Amino acid sequence: MLNSTATGVRPVSVDHRWERRWNLTRPFARVAGKIGFRTRIEGRHLLPDGPYVVAANHLSHVDPPFVGMAIGHPVRFMSASDLHGLNRFLDWVLPFYGTIPLPRSGVPLGAMKNALSHLGEGGRICVFPEGRRTAHWGETTPLTGVAWLALRCQVPIVPLAIAGTDRVMGLDSNFPRPAKVSLTIGESLAPTGNRHELTVAWRSSVEAMLDQ
Numbered sequence: 001m002l003n004s005t006a007t008g009v010r011p012v013s014v015d016h017r018w019e020r021r022w023n024l025t026r027p028f029a030r031v032a033g034k035i036g037f038r039t040r041i042e043g044r045h046l047l048p049d050g051p052y053v054v055a056a057n058h059l060s061h062v063d064p065p066f067v068g069m070a071i072g073h074p075v076r077f078m079s080a081s082d083l084h085g086l087n088r089f090l091d092w093v094l095p096f097y098g099t100i101p102l103p104r105s106g107v108p109l110g111a112m113k114n115a116l117s118h119l120g121e122g123g124r125i126c127v128f129p130e131g132r133r134t135a136h137w138g139e140t141t142p143l144t145g146v147a148w149l150a151l152r153c154q155v156p157i158v159p160l161a162i163a164g165t166d167r168v169m170g171l172d173s174n175f176p177r178p179a180k181v182s183l184t185i186g187e188s189l190a191p192t193g194n195r196h197e198l199t200v201a202w203r204s205s206v207e208a209m210l211d212q
Contacts, residue, residue, distance in 0.1 A: 037168060037178060041070045043185030047158060051119045052188065054158045055146045055202050057137055057210070058128035060165035062176050064097050067126055067160060070183040075124040078102045078115060078145075080132070100125075112149070119153045129202065133171055137210055147198035156188035159202050161209035184209040 054075060056067055064077050076098035100118075102111045115125050127149070129142035150157045160183060167179035186205045189198060 037066075037164075038180045039066065039069065040180075040182045041185075042183070044070065044072065046185050046187055047071065048156050048188050050155070051122050051153065052124055052156045052158050053119070053146055053150050054124065054126040054160055055129050055206075056126065056160040056162055057206055058130045058133050059135075059162055060133060060169045062169045063128070063133075063162055063165050064099075064126070066162065066165055066181055066183055068097065070160060070185060071124065071126075073124060074098070075126050076100060076115075076118055077126045078111060078128075112145070115149055116153060119149065119155055125149065129199065135166065135171055137207070142199050142203050144195040144199045146202065147195040150189075150191040150198065151195065154191050156190055157198065157202055158188050159186035159205035159209070160184070161186070161206045163210060184212070 054067060054071060056063065064079075067077075068075055077100070079099045080102055100111050100114045102108050119125055127146040129144075129146050130140045131143050132140065134140060146157060149155075162181070162183055164179055164181035167177075168181060169176040186209055189201050189205065191198070193201075
């Protein structure tokens, strides 16, 4: 476990009730994943011990539940602050994932501080480097925040490739529907180099997994 000295950030008080909620949803998620969505998960054996940052491509509002299913452990998500209050489904789902609201404009100092603190306590964070949902991979230039977190805390980045969640709940959908979903976990990326190099390495890893 890291500490506040390692991250350079004082611990932030966190309401851990989200972890209990997350654990309560696990049996339902497993059943729904196998029956309703025929979910295929590959590469779970590649997950490292200790804290890390999961970085996944982003197709749908339902990506967090599927990422949680793939990881198999409680993980907090950094989510755009304007998602809160968007619709009833999201308002019901978001509290189960310990979301850290991330403003789309300005410098997100509070959000990054909370993320650093959680990593410093030995937790896991998930970030979607594309910054928003996309209809197709490669539409946007990945943001470097995930690399900054990994380098600042000296924790690995776990690349995760998602396919099929756009058919579950796409850009023009308000409610989920059954569809086949695939999640592939890649080799961890060591926190070395600079933010640009690490972001390029993440993009290359996810692209290779999506092309398989």
